[in-house]
Amino acid sequence: MMPNYHIVAAEGSTRLVPRQTVPFESTASGVIIDFDNFGLAIAPEQMMSIWQTVEWDRTASGTGIGFFQHPRLVIDMPLYLSDMEGQSRAEELRFESLADRWRRETRHLSSVDDISMNLAYQSIIGMGDRAIPFILRDLRDKAEPDHWFWALVMITRENPVPVEEAGDMRQMKARWLDWGRKRGYISDRSNRYGYSS
Amino acid sequence: MATVPEWPHLGQECRETSPATTDYNCIAWAAGDTKRWWWPNPALTYYWPVGAPRTLTLDAFARAYSALGYEPCANSNLEADFEKVAIYVDSADRPTHAARQLPDGRWTSKLGNLIDIEHANLECLRGLYGRVALVVRRSRFRSQTLP
Numbered sequence: 001m002m003p004n005y006h007i008v009a010a011e012g013s014t015r016l017v018p019r020q021t022v023p024f025e026s027t028a029s030g031v032i033i034d035f036d037n038f039g040l041a042i043a044p045e046q047m048m049s050i051w052q053t054v055e056w057d058r059t060a061s062g063t064g065i066g067f068f069q070h071p072r073l074v075i076d077m078p079l080y081l082s083d084m085e086g087q088s089r090a091e092e093l094r095f096e097s098l099a100d101r102w103r104r105e106t107r108h109l110s111s112v113d114d115i116s117m118n119l120a121y122q123s124i125i126g127m128g129d130r131a132i133p134f135i136l137r138d139l140r141d142k143a144e145p146d147h148w149f150w151a152l153v154m155i156t157r158e159n160p161v162p163v164e165e166a167g168d169m170r171q172m173k174a175r176w177l178d179w180g181r182k183r184g185y186i187s188d189r190s191n192r193y194g195y196s197s
Numbered sequence: 198m199a200t201v202p203e204w205p206h207l208g209q210e211c212r213e214t215s216p217a218t219t220d221y222n223c224i225a226w227a228a229g230d231t232k233r234w235w236w237p238n239p240a241l242t243y244y245w246p247v248g249a250p251r252t253l254t255l256d257a258f259a260r261a262y263s264a265l266g267y268e269p270c271a272n273s274n275l276e277a278d279f280e281k282v283a284i285y286v287d288s289a290d291r292p293t294h295a296a297r298q299l300p301d302g303r304w305t306s307k308l309g310n311l312i313d314i315e316h317a318n319l320e321c322l323r324g325l326y327g328r329v330a331l332v333v334r335r336s337r338f339r340s341q342t343l344p
Contacts (some may be wrong), residue, residue, distance in 0.1 A: 090223075090336070108310075108311055108325060113236075145219055147219070153242060159242065160244065170220070
């Protein structure tokens with residue numbers, strides 16, 4: 001007997017999707033299913049349900065959650081697509097996926113030129129204003145500030161860091177977080193993982 | 198032993214000397230600065246010595262170290278009275294990395310956002326940072342002030 005599934009808990013309109021094969025993108029934080037130009041975010045705890053029930057190509061090179069390599073996932077279940085909340089979560093997962101890739105590919109580099117020209121980093125810049133809260137939350141929640149400053153300057157066309165503080169990563173982080181709080185992009189509250197900056 | 202997946206051969210020739218941090222990069226570390234990330238980006242988002250050009254050229258890096266008393270020298274051989282810095286460039290002659298020589302002849306490097314290491318020679322970092330294009334030196338008996 002097939003268990004019940006609750007794929008995306010989102011309020012608002014939902015849509016029943018028949019059994020089909022859909023492309024997906026795996027990330028460190030979950031899976032994004034791209035269906036009919038509609039991003040569907042699936043968190044890790046929800047992936048377990050999928051893992052147990054999909055027709056999975058066992059020849060795929062992936063071996064576990066978060067490490068799927070196969071380009072297509074066959075979903076054999078009622079699938080409800082979420083509305084704006086799901087889209088927002090999908091964007092967040094996309095950001096996290098790009099940020100993870102950027103960090104992996106540039107962590108050994110000193111060159112800000114090479115760090116900033118990385119394709120994943122440029123894709124984040126391409127997200128425009130929608131990336132700002134994700135970037136600022138990343139800055140707020142990580143102990144070691146990452147090189148988000150060029151992306152923030154490019155997206156916002158502002159730079160709240162005075163030139164005498166340029167290169168002081170922690171002071172630059174503080175300046176940008178203050179900028180983000182004043183504009184309502186972030187708060188001081190704990191992040192969704194339960195710890196605060 | 199250092200464990201840096203990008204350089205599987207590195208473990209045989211280097212050891213980790215500090216935990217990972219983004220507070221500073223290799224260019225700053227070679228200059229003795231552990232408070233700032235140095236880079237000559239024109240947008241002024243990172244530190245670069247006043248007077249040195251904010252261009253991604255070997256000359257700009259030579260002039261940045263010149264502001265600290267370094268001058269070009271012939272090679273990376275150990276000279277007891279001098280501290281040396283080796284500057285790496287990529288295939289397009291764009292600077293990528295700097296390493297500072299220690300009094301015993303070994304070298305110390307900061308690896309991007311990662312750890313500091315000591316390494317026996319300059320060649321072991323060529324895999325990702327390219328070739329050493331310039332070595333500069335200054336007296337070990339100088340004042341320690343940063344610009």
